[in-house]
Amino acid sequence: MSSTAKEAAKASVTVTLDGTNRSTTLPLLTGTLGPAVADIRKLYGDLGVFTFDPGYGATASCESKITYIDGDAGILLYRGYPIEQLAEKSDFIEVAYLLLEGELPTGTQLADFRKNVTNHTMVHEQLRRFFDGFRRDAHPMAILCGVVGALAAFYHDNLDINDPRQREIAAFRLIAKVPTIAAWAYKYSIGQPFMYPRNDLSYAENFLYMLNAVPAEPYVNNPILSRAMDRILVLHADHEQNASTSTVRLAGSTGANPFACIAAGIAALWGPAHGGANEAVLKMLAEIGTKENIPQFIKEVKDKNSHTKLMGFGHRVYKNFDPRATIMKDTCHEVLAELGIKDSPLLDMAMEMERIALTDDYFIQRKLYPNVDFYSGIILKAMGIPTHMFTVLFAVARTVGWVSQWKELIEDPAQRIGRPRQIYRGAGTRDYVAVDRRS
Numbered sequence: 001m002s003s004t005a006k007e008a009a010k011a012s013v014t015v016t017l018d019g020t021n022r023s024t025t026l027p028l029l030t031g032t033l034g035p036a037v038a039d040i041r042k043l044y045g046d047l048g049v050f051t052f053d054p055g056y057g058a059t060a061s062c063e064s065k066i067t068y069i070d071g072d073a074g075i076l077l078y079r080g081y082p083i084e085q086l087a088e089k090s091d092f093i094e095v096a097y098l099l100l101e102g103e104l105p106t107g108t109q110l111a112d113f114r115k116n117v118t119n120h121t122m123v124h125e126q127l128r129r130f131f132d133g134f135r136r137d138a139h140p141m142a143i144l145c146g147v148v149g150a151l152a153a154f155y156h157d158n159l160d161i162n163d164p165r166q167r168e169i170a171a172f173r174l175i176a177k178v179p180t181i182a183a184w185a186y187k188y189s190i191g192q193p194f195m196y197p198r199n200d201l202s203y204a205e206n207f208l209y210m211l212n213a214v215p216a217e218p219y220v221n222n223p224i225l226s227r228a229m230d231r232i233l234v235l236h237a238d239h240e241q242n243a244s245t246s247t248v249r250l251a252g253s254t255g256a257n258p259f260a261c262i263a264a265g266i267a268a269l270w271g272p273a274h275g276g277a278n279e280a281v282l283k284m285l286a287e288i289g290t291k292e293n294i295p296q297f298i299k300e301v302k303d304k305n306s307h308t309k310l311m312g313f314g315h316r317v318y319k320n321f322d323p324r325a326t327i328m329k330d331t332c333h334e335v336l337a338e339l340g341i342k343d344s345p346l347l348d349m350a351m352e353m354e355r356i357a358l359t360d361d362y363f364i365q366r367k368l369y370p371n372v373d374f375y376s377g378i379i380l381k382a383m384g385i386p387t388h389m390f391t392v393l394f395a396v397a398r399t400v401g402w403v404s405q406w407k408e409l410i411e412d413p414a415q416r417i418g419r420p421r422q423i424y425r426g427a428g429t430r431d432y433v434a435v436d437r438r439s
């Protein structure tokens, strides 16, 4: 076979229905990086069969230029830049620009972008009333989900998703207002007055200010904490087509307004298998109590009937270390040292649990490594962030990724409404039976 034919052959997959002479040739698409993708769009038309991939473990749902993950090598790139370099050298607002626009900004572009985000941090004063409808002990994620969705009620004149300028304003509003709403959800839960955003502070400093300041006394920004917060936001900003991002894309594919799409993403992120894992890690460590109890807990995890998971471990894509977990672990040590916390029983337990798990065949065979959530909670707790705010913080950071992915979807000329099919396992066609004739 000639090299061209070999190339052509390699560039496609042929599917044949056994027992028939029916087959079809599916083109193999290749991206800049990563595995080739069989384009199955004509499969049903040619052979009358669907593909089946519950959980979408082997399905590419879209083409994207934003984030690349190599799960086997433990690589994470934002627009081609390694997460390790961005975490060390960049900051959250610059990363937000990079994710949204595709390139690192010039000095002027960065200044303008920072100013635009800063100028949208306040929310409509009427929005404050939404909080009063919640119980004080409502989970902040419930409040965040409801109030972000309600933002659409305040911008009905700016919801034409086909207008690039309105898309841009919606992006600024979401990236700027979600931290304000998140901080107010926390203040509401502890009965303290809301703190309005301050334009003289950086994104991370402002978020910590709105979380921790009180009107009764001046607030002193702690540069160690705001730098750590900024890095945590960078690490959580985007992550390819994860469950909450796919939720945002599916909602966006129907033409729903961006506030509704991001509220849908917040709802999906809340689950303990996803963004809720950071909160679940702290609960797990608290339940285990001491290092001496770890072997018994690991034994329970390995017993399928216990349905116990080692929270903060495992990942659908990473079958190696999650690079964010490695950076988070290093940041953990830095923050604790800089805060003068000599020993952290929680960190000790987490590191002992990691050591045990990484030498245990059960975890090795299943390629279960610490993910981004395993250490994040320990830093956040050391920074004084309450456990029920951990996923809220994840949502604040991921709003940048969600908005970037939503923007890419809307600007993709090939995008269509997402509408998966199914294998139907229900009853075959049958006739209605009147109630007096049913047994």
Ligand code: SDX
Residues within 6 Å of the ligand: 055, 238, 239, 241, 242, 243, 272, 273, 274, 275, 277, 301, 308, 309, 310, 311, 312, 313, 314, 315, 316, 317, 366, 368, 371, 372, 373
């Ligand atoms: C995030 O997708 C993303 O990118 C998400 C995220 C992002 O930035 O958006 O990275 C953020 O959500 C990180 C993941 C946080 N979740 C947790 O830490 C919860 C604990 N982890 C698991 O629930 C699980 O690992 C998932 C949900 C993360 C991944 O699940 P998969 O890919 O469906 O893997 P699986 O359930 O098929 O597991 C394979 C095997 C199974 O055992 P067997 O049936 O083969 O015997 O590994 C076992 C699982 O039981 N397993 C675990 C485990 N995770 C998987 N066993 C114990 N503890 C775990 N944590």
